[in-house]
Amino acid sequence: MIFPPGATALTDPDAVSETLYDAVIIGGGIAGAIIANQLSQAGQRVLILEAGKGEDMNVASYEDYLTNFYTAVSKDNQAPYPVNPNAAMPRSTDVRRITPGQPDTSPYLVQNGPYATDFTYTRVLGGTTMHWEAKTPRMLPEDFDTASRYGHGLDWPFGYDDLEPYYQEAEREIGVSADVEDQTYLGLGYPPGYVFPMRGLPLSYLDQMVARGVDGTEVDLDGQPVTLKVRPWPQGRNGIPNPDYDGGHGYTPVGAVSTHQVEEGGRCQGNNNCVPLCPVQAKYHAGKTLAKAVGNGVHLLTQAVAYRVHTNPVSGRVTHVEFRAYRDSSSAEYATGTARGRIFVLAANAIENARLMLASDLQSASGLVGRNLMDHAYLLNWALLPEVAGTGRGTNSTGGITDLRGGPFRGRQAGFAIDIHNDGWGWATGSPVSDLLHIVDAQNKFGPDLRRSLIDQVSRQLLLAFMIDVPPNPGNRVTVDPAYRDQLGNMRPVISYSISDYTMEGAAFARRLAKRLFARLGAEDCTAYSPADYGYVSYGGQDYVIRGGNHLAGTHVMGTTPANSVVDAALRSWDHQNLYLVGGGAMPTIGTSNITLTIAALCFKSAGHMIERLRAEQAPVVLSGSNQ
Amino acid sequence: MNATRPAEVKRPVNVKRLQDLLQAAVELELATIPFYLCALYSLRPGSNDETGLIIRSVVVEEMLHMVLAANVLNAIGGEPRVIGAAHVPRYPHELPDGTVLDLLPFCPEGVEEFLKVENPQYPHKALDPGHPMVAGRRPKRHLARAASLMGAPTTIGAFYAEITDGLKGAAAALGERALFRGDPARQVTSEYYYAGGGSPLPVTDLASATGALTEIVDQGEGDLASMYDEDGDLGHYYRFNQLKYDRTYLPSDDAGAPTGPQVGVDFGAVYPMIANPRADDYADPELRAASDAVNRTWSRLLSDIEAAFNGRPEALLPAVPAMFKLRDQALVLLANPLPRGDGRHAGPTFEWMADH
Numbered sequence: 001m002i003f004p005p006g007a008t009a010l011t012d013p014d015a016v017s018e019t020l021y022d023a024v025i026i027g028g029g030i031a032g033a034i035i036a037n038q039l040s041q042a043g044q045r046v047l048i049l050e051a052g053k054g055e056d057m058n059v060a061s062y063e064d065y066l067t068n069f070y071t072a073v074s075k076d077n078q079a080p081y082p083v084n085p086n087a088a089m090p091r092s093t094d095v096r097r098i099t100p101g102q103p104d105t106s107p108y109l110v111q112n113g114p115y116a117t118d119f120t121y122t123r124v125l126g127g128t129t130m131h132w133e134a135k136t137p138r139m140l141p142e143d144f145d146t147a148s149r150y151g152h153g154l155d156w157p158f159g160y161d162d163l164e165p166y167y168q169e170a171e172r173e174i175g176v177s178a179d180v181e182d183q184t185y186l187g188l189g190y191p192p193g194y195v196f197p198m199r200g201l202p203l204s205y206l207d208q209m210v211a212r213g214v215d216g217t218e219v220d221l222d223g224q225p226v227t228l229k230v231r232p233w234p235q236g237r238n239g240i241p242n243p244d245y246d247g248g249h250g251y252t253p254v255g256a257v258s259t260h261q262v263e264e265g266g267r268c269q270g271n272n273n274c275v276p277l278c279p280v281q282a283k284y285h286a287g288k289t290l291a292k293a294v295g296n297g298v299h300l301l302t303q304a305v306a307y308r309v310h311t312n313p314v315s316g317r318v319t320h321v322e323f324r325a326y327r328d329s330s331s332a333e334y335a336t337g338t339a340r341g342r343i344f345v346l347a348a349n350a351i352e353n354a355r356l357m358l359a360s361d362l363q364s365a366s367g368l369v370g371r372n373l374m375d376h377a378y379l380l381n382w383a384l385l386p387e388v389a390g391t392g393r394g395t396n397s398t399g400g401i402t403d404l405r406g407g408p409f410r411g412r413q414a415g416f417a418i419d420i421h422n423d424g425w426g427w428a429t430g431s432p433v434s435d436l437l438h439i440v441d442a443q444n445k446f447g448p449d450l451r452r453s454l455i456d457q458v459s460r461q462l463l464l465a466f467m468i469d470v471p472p473n474p475g476n477r478v479t480v481d482p483a484y485r486d487q488l489g490n491m492r493p494v495i496s497y498s499i500s501d502y503t504m505e506g507a508a509f510a511r512r513l514a515k516r517l518f519a520r521l522g523a524e525d526c527t528a529y530s531p532a533d534y535g536y537v538s539y540g541g542q543d544y545v546i547r548g549g550n551h552l553a554g555t556h557v558m559g560t561t562p563a564n565s566v567v568d569a570a571l572r573s574w575d576h577q578n579l580y581l582v583g584g585g586a587m588p589t590i591g592t593s594n595i596t597l598t599i600a601a602l603c604f605k606s607a608g609h610m611i612e613r614l615r616a617e618q619a620p621v622v623l624s625g626s627n628q
Numbered sequence: 629m630n631a632t633r634p635a636e637v638k639r640p641v642n643v644k645r646l647q648d649l650l651q652a653a654v655e656l657e658l659a660t661i662p663f664y665l666c667a668l669y670s671l672r673p674g675s676n677d678e679t680g681l682i683i684r685s686v687v688v689e690e691m692l693h694m695v696l697a698a699n700v701l702n703a704i705g706g707e708p709r710v711i712g713a714a715h716v717p718r719y720p721h722e723l724p725d726g727t728v729l730d731l732l733p734f735c736p737e738g739v740e741e742f743l744k745v746e747n748p749q750y751p752h753k754a755l756d757p758g759h760p761m762v763a764g765r766r767p768k769r770h771l772a773r774a775a776s777l778m779g780a781p782t783t784i785g786a787f788y789a790e791i792t793d794g795l796k797g798a799a800a801a802l803g804e805r806a807l808f809r810g811d812p813a814r815q816v817t818s819e820y821y822y823a824g825g826g827s828p829l830p831v832t833d834l835a836s837a838t839g840a841l842t843e844i845v846d847q848g849e850g851d852l853a854s855m856y857d858e859d860g861d862l863g864h865y866y867r868f869n870q871l872k873y874d875r876t877y878l879p880s881d882d883a884g885a886p887t888g889p890q891v892g893v894d895f896g897a898v899y900p901m902i903a904n905p906r907a908d909d910y911a912d913p914e915l916r917a918a919s920d921a922v923n924r925t926w927s928r929l930l931s932d933i934e935a936a937f938n939g940r941p942e943a944l945l946p947a948v949p950a951m952f953k954l955r956d957q958a959l960v961l962l963a964n965p966l967p968r969g970d971g972r973h974a975g976p977t978f979e980w981m982a983d984h
């Protein structure tokens with residue numbers, strides 16, 4: 001995929017300030033890229049403002065990110081990216097336990113607690129797809145009306161069937177590898193003859209070993225038996241194109257992005273490095289869509305941080321976005337610019353969208369901007385299998401257990417999806433580095449003995465990550481406080497968050513199930529939750545550690561009226577007619593699926609409305625009594 | 629392009645000759661693979677990233693060409709062969725137009741050989757046999773089967789043209805169905821072989837056969853009328869021209885020198901492999917064992933390919949990890965200086981080992 005050379009230098013803050021665009025988009029991640037691409041294909045003039053750094057996307061700069069990651073001593077999902085105080089990124093290494101009444105104010109995200117979140121998101125061109133894992137399951141039909149159905153959460157203003165055609169577009173844009181036969185469960189349906197763009201990636205050897213113990217396990221929930229089965233995940237990475245896709249036209253996988261032709265990334269190689277970066281760019285990242293958008297003439301201004309959204313006090317229409325353009329990330333010097341458009345789209349993620357609105361004094365009539373902040377709650381369970389299982393091959397997760405994502409039990413406790421981690425205990429314990437240190441320092445091994453111990457230890461590691469539903473809670477919120485600003489003078493997000501009993505009931509069940517599954521596999525349960533951990537939660541007299549998944553949502557929910565929501569079903573603000581707030585923030589619930597596919601589908605849906613609206617505004621007016 | 633082609637001789641319709649020519653085509657494409665792989669593997673890990681991507685993209689397409697040629701051969705009832713002393717290429721390897729392929733580390737002289745292979749009109753200065761890199765390292769040339777079949781110097785383009793013309797003539801004389809009598813189940817399709825720029829086309833008739841042969845010539849050395857093939861990919865010659873000039877082609881560039889950003893070619897960051905290495909060069913038993921390991925993997929890979937070409941296309945799936953293994957084992961050799969004392973390193977010899 002060619003990224004037109006010079007595209008990031010086509011315009012500058014002064015030129016932008018002189019231009020009236022059709023659409024101004026804040027954020028160069030997947031949401032901003034999809035909307036920019038759709039609108040530009042419809043002939044609209046589009047500007048993307050990206051806070052982070054970004055030169056022309058090419059293999060050399062991507063390799064720099066990889067080198068940063070490979071050489072980093074502490075490998076977290078932001079390790080490839082240089083620290084940039086002007087567009088600061090929260091990192092999991094920032095997080096500390098919160099003492100009640102004493103907010104943690106030192107890192108970029110100010111945390112009130114009581115639960116210390118480890119939210120991260122990436123502020124470079126490409127956004128958080130520059131560290132995502134790229135699992136792309138759809139939401140279940142029942143996820144769209146859990147309030148009516150189960151008395152928990154919020155209902156969406158439309159259902160699965162309404163979003164289904166847009167899921168197809170999202171699957172095409174991202175490039176999803178999956179087989180319909182594996183993805184038809186709990187009500188998930190597809191039009192007759194639909195196939196995913198590429199064939200499903202095979203289950204790993206580890207998955208198959210786990211399946212031997214898991215498949216057929218009967219779980220009883222409220223008198224309803226559910227049988228478990230290991231299933232492959234739909235993945236946003238390149239596999240074998242399905243010749244039946246698109247009425248027999250097939251599909252051409254999109255590999256690496258560069259300013260000149262490169263052949264790389266056409267197929268997943270199983271490098272096991274997915275988070276944060278695929279070494280060959282077989283995994284989708286938003287650069288693949290940005291390249292197309294820029295090729296259509298979209299203007300891209302990087303190192304431009306949105307500072308304030310200005311509105312007309314009478315009409316409520318957004319007049320312009322004031323931004324701060326910096327040259328040097330280590331310096332607080334900036335130039336002020338103005339971005340003007342017929343419509344404005346906030347696509348900076350759930351936390352930054354809310355932050356910007358509140359910093360602009362734009363709380364909606366509903367009072368819900370910033371509220372209902374959600375992220376999936378992960379409960380990690382890890383064990384040592386009785387024999388070598390080939391851990392360390394394949395994508396980070398090729399298979400999982402989805403049978404407990406839905407069902408009547410959700411009236412009482414949260415559902416969950418279970419990931420089988422091909423990369424061992426890493427997320428839970430810091431493996432394999434922690435194993436190496438232990439074998440060398442504590443066990444004094446070296447030479448062939450050391451090598452054998454590493455293989456013996458690491459290749460038997462099984463991590464089951466339970467991704468648990470978190471319903472919206474107005475008390476979980478993003479706010480701002482002028483006392484907390486970043487280097488550029490932007491107010492920082494202030495997070496208040498707690499985990500509900502509904503979710504913890506699901507976590508407790510998850511823990512019991514994990515122990516049962518480990519026993520069936522003959523695996524030695526090594527899970528331990530420490531009260532000293534920042535994610536510690538006590539529930540029912542038991543210790544738990546809850547991790548976040550960075551599936552940030554809810555902070556500007558969509559709904560049916562201006563009183564119960566911030567945006568309508570097209571993701572347009574009820575309060576400001578020419579403003580759209582897209583991304584996870586618009587989702588009323590997150591169910592038990594990673595949210596990026598749904599975000600992308602919503603962008604295709606919303607872009608359709610934007611184009612209609614822009615065309616209607618630009619259409620000639622027919623006067624009554626004229627000769628027409 | 630026809631300058632060295634022999635005078636038009638009306639050959640009788642001879643399916644056997646077409647099968648021989650197609651077998652020679654399979655071997656021709658196979659012969660380019662070790663030639664390019666030595667250059668690719670000789671790049672020191674961590675350097676020459678873009679150079680490596682460019683060379684690898686060509687290797688992957690030469691394999692595709694080999695698959696396409698095998699598909700055509702299978703379609704007319706032939707049985708492609710790639711194993712055994714009779715079929716595995718040896719080096720230096722002489723092509724039908726007189727060009728010599730040496731196994732060389734990545735170097736300016738090697739780039740000249742790449743350009744010549746991909747564009748027979750390219751006015752390269754052939755490596756002088758006395759050049760220090762190859763002096764004494766060209767004991768005997770292995771003549772490509774295509775060269776012996778053609779009888780006189782012929783460009784690769786003309787070689788494939790003869791096959792295409794031959795197929796058309798035979799189809800007219802015998803009937804298309806009679807000519808394309810091969811079992812369709814023997815065709816290798818994109819289910820099993822992935823090559824960046826193109827897809828293996830199943831060959832079942834004259835149109836698909838000429839399509840497959842056109843793809844070989846189009847992507848490779850043949851169609852220099854246009855820089856880009858019909859998929860919009862740069863032809864191989866132009867990809868290598870980027871290495872010669874150390875610049876990439878911009879979409880706006882014409883067929884002269886490229887004017888885009890630097891590739892970043894670093895001839896210094898290369899293992900100084902000895903030219904045309906042979907297992908017999910390795911008196912040291914450890915070195916010899918490392919060389920035998922490479923050759924066993926190479927032979928196993930060729931066996932998988934032969935199985936894939938003879939009714940088991942799924943045998944190409946283990947070829948992927950075998951390629952990774954080949955690279956890792958080759959690097960063991962490339963990292964080691966030879967005991968000769970002149971600073972040159974060992975390298976993969978790509979020799980057939982029957983007991984693999």
